[in-house]
Amino acid sequence: MVYCRKSCRCGRERRAAGRGRGEAGGGCPPAAGAAPAAGALGIACRAPRSRGSPWQMPQLSARHLRGREELHLAHLVLSFITMGYLWQEGEEGTVKVLPQNLAVPFWEVSQALGLPPILCHADFVLANWRRKDPDGNLDTIISLPGAESLRGFILVTLLVEKAAVPGIKVGGRCFAQSCQPRPLLAAPRYQPDCSVSLCSWKDNPAMPGGLVYEGVSDEPLAYSGGSAAQSTVLHAFDELLGIRGGEKRSAFLRRMRQYMPPPHRAFVEEIRRAPPLRQHVLSSGDARLRAAFNRCVCALADFRSYHITIVTKYIAVAAAKAKAGRAEPGDGPAAGKPPSALETKGTGGSHIFSFLKSVRDTTREGVISA
Numbered sequence: 131m132v133y134c135r136k137s138c139r140c141g142r143e144r145r146a147a148g149r150g151r152g153e154a155g156g157g158c159p160p161a162a163g164a165a166p167a168a169g170a171l172g173i174a175c176r177a178p179r180s181r182g183s184p185w186q187m188p189q190l191s192a193r194h195l196r197g198r199e200e201l202h203l204a205h206l207v208l209s210f211i212t213m214g215y216l217w218q219e220g221e222e223g224t225v226k227v228l229p230q231n232l233a234v235p236f237w238e239v240s241q242a243l244g245l246p247p248i249l250c251h252a253d254f255v256l257a258n259w260r261r262k263d264p265d266g267n268l269d270t271i272i273s274l275p276g277a278e279s280l281r282g283f284i285l286v287t288l289l290v291e292k293a294a295v296p297g298i299k300v301g302g303r304c305f306a307q308s309c310q311p312r313p314l315l316a317a318p319r320y321q322p323d324c325s326v327s328l329c330s331w332k333d334n335p336a337m338p339g340g341l342v343y344e345g346v347s348d349e350p351l352a353y354s355g356g357s358a359a360q361s362t363v364l365h366a367f368d369e370l371l372g373i374r375g376g377e378k379r380s381a382f383l384r385r386m387r388q389y390m391p392p393p394h395r396a397f398v399e400e401i402r403r404a405p406p407l408r409q410h411v412l413s414s415g416d417a418r419l420r421a422a423f424n425r426c427v428c429a430l431a432d433f434r435s436y437h438i439t440i441v442t443k444y445i446a447v448a449a450a451k452a453k454a455g456r457a458e459p460g461d462g463p464a465a466g467k468p469p470s471a472l473e474t475k476g477t478g479g480s481h482i483f484s485f486l487k488s489v490r491d492t493t494r495e496g497v498i499s500a
């Protein structure tokens with residue numbers, strides 16, 4: 131796909147055009163046919179000059195979509211087009227307006243699904259897979275440039291979701307039966323395995339004002355990017371095992387729940403409202419039951435430790451290498467240029483690590499001592 135920014139032929143050198151098209155006064159002059167709202171914001175160089183620009187897309191309608199599968203597929207496609215358009219030049223040339231042709235159908239599909247109009251875990255992982263061959267090997271439906279490492283990242287996360295299915299089923303039965311002990315004793319041991327938080331327009335220094343969805347809202351809207359923190363499975367296990375933690379963590383994870391498909395959110399909330407499993411184990415006085423409960427808590431803490439190792443390798447180390455100009459293929463999503471989220475106030479992403487560690491430590495504290 132060729133986007134207008136790269137192929138703009140307005141006659142001005144990009145270098146001479148200032149820091150990018152999002153700046154009033156810099157960039158290329160608005161071209162004939164540019165949408166008025168974007169023009170009013172001083173956004174230049176997004177005119178319908180080339181193949182593939184969302185400004186040239188026909189106005190799509192969500193009315194023709196039938197059923198949740200088609201809606202999810204549409205959300206997946208629209209969110210990828212949005213990401214491609216917004217981040218095609220990294221964090222330096224971000225745009226402020228999503229053209230109406232894209233914004234309106236994206237908004238309509240999102241409303242129908244109860245999902246936010248941004249690429250989220252439910253798109254990136256849950257809706258983004260297909261069987262490649264009769265042996266059941268999997269492939270992604272859509273990927274982005276840097277495809278190989280990204281494909282691995284998506285599919286590994288999907289396999290983690292799949293591995294969690296027995297646990298979710300047992301957990302669901304467990305709270306449905308008012309916490310009878312048998313299902314818990316049968317709980318599987320999880321092999322830890324390990325996403326990256328995808329570019330957001332909330333609390334992101336590269337897009338401080340958020341994004342205007344033209345034809346939807348005149349005010350910029352802010353949404354967090356996709357992260358496996360939006361995965362229902364970990365939220366469900368936490369609620370089942372009574373892992374809560376401090377206000378900061380709870381606020382973040384509560385926000386992430388707004389990015390889940392509504393039935394997933396309802397499932398997690400239902401577990402939360404059920405009689406606490408932990409209390410049942412405590413009052414049973416059954417040592418085997420307590421040991422089984424503790425194995426589940428430890429498996430969850432081990433998963434989180436492994437996750438920290440993976441985040442270190444694929445985000446922190448890759449970002450450090452990129453900063454030093456030593457990035458190699460396969461170094462992970464941060465290999466091109468360190469994302470600003472990792473550079474905030476020079477912390478090198480330490481805020482992310484202290485957050486992840488505190489979640490892991492809170493999980494460990496969930497063990498019931500003898």
Ligand code: HEM
Pocket residue numbers: 283286287290291323324325326327356357358359360361364365434437440441444445482486489490
């Ligand atoms: C290369 C692989 C991965 C990377 C680089 C990564 C990165 C991150 C980062 C940076 C965060 C901090 C919060 C945020 O920015 O959204 C996070 C949180 C989180 N991630 Fe991952 N992640 C990876 C794989 C996974 C997988 C496979 C899962 C499980 C399905 C997962 C589950 C979570 C959860 C549940 C959180 C919230 C904190 C917690 O509950 O422990 N991540 N991840």
